[in-house]
Amino acid sequence: MAEILSDRPALSWVEVHPENYLRNHPARAALHQVRRDVPVSLHGVALSLGSYDGLDRGHLRELRFLADEIGAGLVSEHLAWSRVGGIYVNDLLPLPYTDETLAIVCRNVDQAQEALGRRILVENPSSYLGFNHSCIAEPEFLAEIAARTGCGLLCDVNNIFVTAENFGLDPVGYIDALPAAAIGEVHLSGHFRTSREGQKLLIDDHGDRVCPEVWALFRHALGRFGSVPVMIEWDKSLPPLAVLQDEAARAETIAGEVVRESCFDIAC
Amino acid sequence: MTSLAEVQSAFGRAVLGGDFSALTPYVRTDGISAAGRIGVYRNNVVTSLTALLADRFPVVERLVGDGYFSFAAESFIRAAPPGQACLDGYGSEFPSFLAAFPSCAALPYLPDVARLEWKLFAIARAEFAEPLTLAALAGLNADTAANLRLRCDPAIDYLASDWPVDRIWQAHQSDVAEANINAGACRVELRRYDKKLTIRALAPAEFAFRSALAGGSVLGEAVTLAFEESGDFDFFQALATLFSEQWVTGQNDPATSQEGT
Numbered sequence: 001m002a003e004i005l006s007d008r009p010a011l012s013w014v015e016v017h018p019e020n021y022l023r024n025h026p027a028r029a030a031l032h033q034v035r036r037d038v039p040v041s042l043h044g045v046a047l048s049l050g051s052y053d054g055l056d057r058g059h060l061r062e063l064r065f066l067a068d069e070i071g072a073g074l075v076s077e078h079l080a081w082s083r084v085g086g087i088y089v090n091d092l093l094p095l096p097y098t099d100e101t102l103a104i105v106c107r108n109v110d111q112a113q114e115a116l117g118r119r120i121l122v123e124n125p126s127s128y129l130g131f132n133h134s135c136i137a138e139p140e141f142l143a144e145i146a147a148r149t150g151c152g153l154l155c156d157v158n159n160i161f162v163t164a165e166n167f168g169l170d171p172v173g174y175i176d177a178l179p180a181a182a183i184g185e186v187h188l189s190g191h192f193r194t195s196r197e198g199q200k201l202l203i204d205d206h207g208d209r210v211c212p213e214v215w216a217l218f219r220h221a222l223g224r225f226g227s228v229p230v231m232i233e234w235d236k237s238l239p240p241l242a243v244l245q246d247e248a249a250r251a252e253t254i255a256g257e258v259v260r261e262s263c264f265d266i267a268c
Numbered sequence: 269m270t271s272l273a274e275v276q277s278a279f280g281r282a283v284l285g286g287d288f289s290a291l292t293p294y295v296r297t298d299g300i301s302a303a304g305r306i307g308v309y310r311n312n313v314v315t316s317l318t319a320l321l322a323d324r325f326p327v328v329e330r331l332v333g334d335g336y337f338s339f340a341a342e343s344f345i346r347a348a349p350p351g352q353a354c355l356d357g358y359g360s361e362f363p364s365f366l367a368a369f370p371s372c373a374a375l376p377y378l379p380d381v382a383r384l385e386w387k388l389f390a391i392a393r394a395e396f397a398e399p400l401t402l403a404a405l406a407g408l409n410a411d412t413a414a415n416l417r418l419r420c421d422p423a424i425d426y427l428a429s430d431w432p433v434d435r436i437w438q439a440h441q442s443d444v445a446e447a448n449i450n451a452g453a454c455r456v457e458l459r460r461y462d463k464k465l466t467i468r469a470l471a472p473a474e475f476a477f478r479s480a481l482a483g484g485s486v487l488g489e490a491v492t493l494a495f496e497e498s499g500d501f502d503f504f505q506a507l508a509t510l511f512s513e514q515w516v517t518g519q520n521d522p523a524t525s526q527e528g529t
């Protein structure tokens with residue numbers, strides 16, 4: 001944030017985790033300064049859209065206040081949960097994909113959109129654990145949430161790759177099963193390769209450059225979704241801003257190529 | 269039929285308490301065991317909260333070493349997990365947890381070092397408030413002055429300790445000096461100036477006066493407490509200094525305001 005304020009690089013927009021700005025007054029003041037030059041979008045990590053216990057109304061009020069104050073361009077959250085019995089687990093925990101969960105998530109998304117006074121985007125998570133009683137595939141589950149609540153979807157291409165690698169799924173099939181019209185934003189990031197019990201496991205740590213497979217999936221995704229805002233996420237071992245700008249430039253180049261390809265398709 | 273409530277309650281016990289038994293039957297175990305998969309989430313939760321505490325209590329971590337700090341942090345996370353989506357307040361109970369943690373008894377000053385670090389963390393994030401000038405007291409009625417309340421800059425706090433925690437903290441800002449832990453008690457004012465955090469030792473009477481006012485005491489009470497510390501306390505000088513140091517950001521004169529009545 002300091003680098004953005006001192007160097008004033010050419011950025012199309014800035015996306016932040018709202019939780020870091022709710023009660024930290026100097027950080028909030030800095031965000032207001034950034035907002036003077038570029039639009040700001042909010043990418044929440046603690047709303048807990050998948051909680052059986054429902055949403056925290058106090059947190060929603062604080063979020064609404066911040067979103068209104070900075071005129072947030074987009075507000076997004078995850079298909080995950082973190083709140084149970086009044087306790088917040090500081091992580092995006094996985095959900096069993098069942099009819100019961102679908103009803104609960106839709107109830108919570110409805111409540112969030114009403115409390116925030118705007119449409120939200122729901123992002124596909126990275127998963128390391130599946131449930132025996134899950135009976136709906138994740139992209140269909142997301143499509144159904146969008147259809148029932150009118151929310152948009154945030155397609156994190158790296159998360160699709162991580163989840164697909166961890167569970168032996170087809171990432172292209174996943175992207176093709178998402179409702180293209182509902183996609184309001186795309187995320188890209190790096191991940192970390194490790195193993196458990198002799199089996200490979202990819203961990204989404206937002207701590208590296210985007211890998212070649214994810215760039216290829218990104219190209220495929222844009223072919224389906226058309227022109228949508230793209231964000232590079234990097235939270236851990238933060239590189240100089242120039243590296244982030246380099247990744248963003250690459251995303252822009254691919255987006256430009258995909259648009260030209262689709263124009264060519266139409267012309268033929 | 270499995271309900272989401274059961275799964276989430278079992279998941280909470282697994283990641284925060286380390287008891288995987290209730291969650292295990294629900295977990296698909298293709299290739300990696302349930303324990304291996306749950307462990308990824310438990311590790312994420314514990315390491316990220318430990319890192320958050322280490323960021324807020326860096327001197328405590330240096331004093332006890334990172335291995336012991338992780339052990340204490342994990343015990344704390346298990347005993348007092350976060351209760352709010354916004355984690356800004358998380359760790360406020362860590363100093364009192366350390367005070368009651370049996371294996372910390374060998375470092376009796378540790379809880380107060382933690383209190384100092386927590387207060388510094390909190391004032392660093394405090395809101396900005398415009399200071400008042402002494403002119404704000406121009407219409408003060410001498411009869412009611414004793415009941416006047418002054419609002420302190422939110423980026424100021426006070427700490428009294430039986431240990432020289434200010435010197436211990438200072439010594440750990442660089443590698444040059446070891447603090448003498450037998451240097452005695454301290455009474456300090458902590459303040460954010462612009463972005464810089466400062467720690468200043470105060471004389472007992474001035475500490476009593478300022479910390480009482482900051483804690484919400486009326487002027488009369490604060491002066492009484494200051495005189496109990498020292499008969500030489502110069503009230504007018506102390507009051508003028510509060511204004512010259514831009515300490516006062518609001519006032520409630522009972523003669524002119526209904527606030528707080």
